[in-house]
Every structure is written in structure tokens, then in C-alpha cells.
Amino acid sequence: MKKIEVIQNVLEANDTIASRNRQLLDKHKVFVINIMSAPGAGKTSLILETLARLKGRLNVAVIEGDVASTVDAEKVQSKAKAVVQINTGKMPESCSLMAVMIESALKDIPLNDIDLILIENVGNLICPAEFALGEHKRVVISSLPEGDDKPIKYPLIFVDADAVIINKMDLLPHVDFDIAAFRRSVTGLNPKVEFFEVSCKTGEGIDRWCSWMLERVETNAAKR
Ligand code: MG
16 A cells, blocks of 8 residues: 555656656747657667658757667767767666656757657656656557567557557568557557558658658647
8 A cells, every 4th residue: 555655656746747847848849759669669760760851850859768778879879969868777767767857858958959859768668658758749669570469468558659650560571460450459549549650671651750740840839
């Protein structure tokens, strides 16, 4: 019973900081996307493909969440306007980024010069679902080698997603992944979700994903 209360308090505190982050972001007209997936599904690859396509159209910053390393931050370093690395390390909630970490990262980003922030969350399908960061959109990447049963095993992360990206479509002939069954499981949890079938390797589907995002960034900027 005691333990449940502690978790509840952590989540409430997190939500308070997340709303504060959101206010700050809205004040500066910065749109934020929280990208979540299991390890190896293609978060960094999607960010790199997105940065390449948005070059010259939007000023993009990246927040890289990782338990320990800086390898992903190094990959995006030269491609983004600003990159901030967060290592969650040995903290009790190290399996996800939390709003307080984003609050501190935002201090290192020149918000007046930025249109879009892409957050690469820690590779995990459980914890990131619980922690709001102040983002405008939540995106989950599922890749074909993971299998099509992830929405059944980890429903929560799909319930709150605005978009689900099915990555590694180039592997379709080689794996048993039932796209229709996967989409049915996700829409059963979340009827309004938007799907993108992409391959970061071949570039298939990336343009459509970037258009979807661009449209939302522009609407967000026009609103204020
Ligand atoms: Mg990565």
C-alpha cells in the first residue's frame, strides 16, 4: 500500500513538471515529439533520416536519453542545431526519461532559434509510457524483427501514442510479421492512431512521416 502511494507521488510530481515544460515550449513556439521504442527498433535512425529531410526547412534540436552511453548523441551531433545528452544512469527510474530531466535539458537549448525538438527516449516499452515529458506528440516505433505481438504484451505505450511507426519494412519478406494483425491490435487499443510504414534503410515512407510532422509543427507555430 505504502509503495503504491510513493509511485503515485512520483507520477504526480512528474506531471506537474511536464506541464511546466509544456508552457515553456508553447511560449517559445517549440513543438516536441517524444520518440519511444524497444532498443534497436530504430529511434536514432529515424531521427537521422528526419534531420536529413528537414534540413533547411526547420531548426531541429535533439534530446538523447540513454542509460549510459553517448553514441547516439555523437551520431546526431553534426546534423542537428543543438543536441543534449541525458544519461539516466543508476537513478531508480533510469529506464525512462522524466520531465525533470527535460526541464534541465531545455536550459541548454536556444529555444528562440528552434522549431522542433525530437526526444529519443530510453529504449524500453514499459517505463516511458508512464512519464509525460511535456511533449506535444508521442510516437512509438515498432520494427519487424520484434514481432507483431508487442501491442498485446505492452499495451500502455500504444494506448497514448499519436503515431505508430512500423520500421524495417525492407525486412518484410524475411520475417513473420503480420502487418494487418499488428495494426488491428493497435487500433483496438487506440482507434485514432496514425500509422507509418517505413524503412530507415531504404528511405521508404519517411517523406510521408516528415510531412505529417511538418504539418503539425506549422499548425502549432500558427496557433500562437
Ligand atoms: Mg538509439
